[in-house]
Amino acid sequence: xxxxxxxxxxxxxxxxxxxxxxxxxxxxxxxxxxxxxxxxxxxxxxxxxxxxxxxxxxxxxxxxxxxxxxxxxxxxxxxxxxxxxxxxxxxxxxx
Amino acid sequence: xxxxxxxxxxxxxxxxxxxxxxxxxxxxxxxxxxxxxxxxxxxxxxxxxxxxxxxxxxxxxxxxxxxxxxxxxxxxxxxxxxxxxxxxxxxxxxxxxxxxxxxxxxxxxxxxxxxxxxxxxxxxxxxxxxxxxxxxxxxxxxxxxxxxxxxxxxxxxxxxxxxxxxxxxxxxxxxxxxxxxxxxxxxxxxxxxxxxxxxxxxxxxxxxxxxxxxxxxxxxxxxxxxxxxxxxxxxxxxxxxxxxxxxxxxxxxxxxxxxxxxxxxxxxxxxxxxxxxxxxxxxxxxxxxxxxxxxxxxxxxxxxxxxxxxxxxxxxxxxxxxxxxxxxxxxxxxxxxxxxxxxxxxxxxxxxxxxxxxxxxxxxxxxxxxxxxxxxxxxxxxxxxxxxxxxxxxxxxxxxxxxxxxxxxxxxxxxxxxxxxxxxxxxxxxxxxxxxxxxxxxxxxxxxxxxxxxxxxxxxxxxxxxxxxxxxxxxxxxxxxxxxxxxxxxxxxxxxxxxxxxxxxxxxxxxxxxxxxxxxxxxxxxxxxxxxxxxxxxxxxxxxxxxxxxxxxxxxxxxxxxxxxxxxxxxxxxxxxxxxxxx
Numbered sequence: 001x002x003x004x005x006x007x008x009x010x011x012x013x014x015x016x017x018x019x020x021x022x023x024x025x026x027x028x029x030x031x032x033x034x035x036x037x038x039x040x041x042x043x044x045x046x047x048x049x050x051x052x053x054x055x056x057x058x059x060x061x062x063x064x065x066x067x068x069x070x071x072x073x074x075x076x077x078x079x080x081x082x083x084x085x086x087x088x089x090x091x092x093x094x095x
Numbered sequence: 096x097x098x099x100x101x102x103x104x105x106x107x108x109x110x111x112x113x114x115x116x117x118x119x120x121x122x123x124x125x126x127x128x129x130x131x132x133x134x135x136x137x138x139x140x141x142x143x144x145x146x147x148x149x150x151x152x153x154x155x156x157x158x159x160x161x162x163x164x165x166x167x168x169x170x171x172x173x174x175x176x177x178x179x180x181x182x183x184x185x186x187x188x189x190x191x192x193x194x195x196x197x198x199x200x201x202x203x204x205x206x207x208x209x210x211x212x213x214x215x216x217x218x219x220x221x222x223x224x225x226x227x228x229x230x231x232x233x234x235x236x237x238x239x240x241x242x243x244x245x246x247x248x249x250x251x252x253x254x255x256x257x258x259x260x261x262x263x264x265x266x267x268x269x270x271x272x273x274x275x276x277x278x279x280x281x282x283x284x285x286x287x288x289x290x291x292x293x294x295x296x297x298x299x300x301x302x303x304x305x306x307x308x309x310x311x312x313x314x315x316x317x318x319x320x321x322x323x324x325x326x327x328x329x330x331x332x333x334x335x336x337x338x339x340x341x342x343x344x345x346x347x348x349x350x351x352x353x354x355x356x357x358x359x360x361x362x363x364x365x366x367x368x369x370x371x372x373x374x375x376x377x378x379x380x381x382x383x384x385x386x387x388x389x390x391x392x393x394x395x396x397x398x399x400x401x402x403x404x405x406x407x408x409x410x411x412x413x414x415x416x417x418x419x420x421x422x423x424x425x426x427x428x429x430x431x432x433x434x435x436x437x438x439x440x441x442x443x444x445x446x447x448x449x450x451x452x453x454x455x456x457x458x459x460x461x462x463x464x465x466x467x468x469x470x471x472x473x474x475x476x477x478x479x480x481x482x483x484x485x486x487x488x489x490x491x492x493x494x495x496x497x498x499x500x501x502x503x504x505x506x507x508x509x510x511x512x513x514x515x516x517x518x519x520x521x522x523x524x525x526x527x528x529x530x531x532x533x534x535x536x537x538x539x540x541x542x543x544x545x546x547x548x549x550x551x552x553x554x555x556x557x558x559x560x561x562x563x564x565x566x567x568x569x570x571x572x573x574x575x576x577x578x579x580x581x582x583x584x585x586x587x588x589x590x591x592x593x594x595x596x597x598x599x600x601x602x603x604x605x606x607x608x609x610x611x612x613x614x615x616x617x618x619x620x621x622x623x624x625x626x627x628x629x630x631x632x633x634x635x636x637x638x639x640x641x642x643x644x645x646x647x648x649x650x651x652x653x654x655x656x657x658x659x660x661x662x663x664x665x666x667x668x669x670x671x672x673x674x675x676x677x678x
Binding site for chain 2: 015017018022025026049050053054055056057060061062063064065066074075076077078079080081082083084087088091095
């Protein structure tokens, strides 16, 4: 399970804009990933860019929601409400 | 109208000067502040340059600006700017913030999303910097990542609403000629959602291409909406429209400040005929057939100005510099010395491969570089007779610019017999733009061809209408009265007194006929020129109409298609599932 270890060591930043259906959907998926052990809760943060717009600037995140997956060597961005859990899983595994 | 209403009106007309005089003129002062402005244009039309130039001007005026590129790197943008006079010295990083926003290399899409991240980015960067004007360049790249047309519409609406709520001025560049339906719809949405729309385009005439600009929309304000010529130089885009110059103050050397100062014509006998010479800052037209020594008269004038301590720019369309030098030197007007000392400069212009508006700007630039007091344009018919759609506009811009600088102008023009009537017809209002009009002709009689000079008009000057014989010697031009006196007859012949008297009378009649003919031809030419100018305007209007119609037809077609789909859905009994895939 090398792919699991990769995603577990990654830093996950979910950028959302306020409370919307897309925000809720993305958060729910993120929670599932943590529940599945695919992500480490201590390596996950959720940021509302309407409150902290600097993050949007820093990550060049023009779309919301955006999930930024950072490993020491790569940065992957997944935009969308992440409602397809399986799709997100495989994207994360490939990151 | 009560006071509040008036106040609102003033508020609504809060404008942002662009620093481009012609653009500020046609928009009635500048672009709308606190609004969204779209600049449409094909690739290479100069959208980004126009935007950057406006930002640079705002920064120079003490504002802060942000440039966000979705296509280029920040270094690329700065490099492009360095090529222009207003960007060559660079900018303080705080004054002009250039953000490159290349898409993340590893970008995946999973589910629906919106563009609030862009708004947050704008918020972050304007909050931190205090910037009041933002340019979004290449937003297409971002918008095309959105999944559906409806998303695009929604996000653009969100963006424009937010911008207005913040009082920010935002410039958006977009491609006008859309390559697919989605892009076409995007252009329509932008056109509809933004407060001011500027369209950059090109217009081909023969081998040369005119750049054009049109303000197609300016919400809540009157503006000049027709297509105007623009020229790209290292000063950026310049809108060539004489009206844009009118508001500027007259230069100190302008004619109004020295009402009766005159410049020598270079021909001793001509000065008194014009009340002492050419009025300072006036325009003189020298018309005549080829070989009637228009250029020679122009050369005489140039050297007289130089001798008086002035500087002259001689714009030569017909002859290359060496030819002109040789030709004038052969009749006693050598350019060698003033060329060497730098008090005379010859600007070789070509009427082909370049547009009149480009020529006009090059001439103005050369005048400024030289610090010229006088300009010769030989011949001006190269500009006006070029058949270019903006020839009149360019000439008007050129002459207005020269007037503002108080420069005395001498224009030569081919204007002769019926053989070239067609050619003449393409010339425009040449005779009305000049304060003085001197006409040169050949008169053939008794086996001789003599040159004659008449002053057709001389504004605000007591002048003579008498015909003079123009004689070219190795010492230059001499004018001789075409009179018979004491049995001695002019025009270089020596015949019996009676014969000569008869001949002279005939000659004078011929000259009068010629002069009358020249005047009629000139006024016909002027009218023809106006007609062709109107024809061009009709063409431009037709293009506008076609563009408008195709936009409307496109919109109607889509509505029709949507309706058909609904009808089909209803027909197959799938009313409830109307949005589904039942067709």
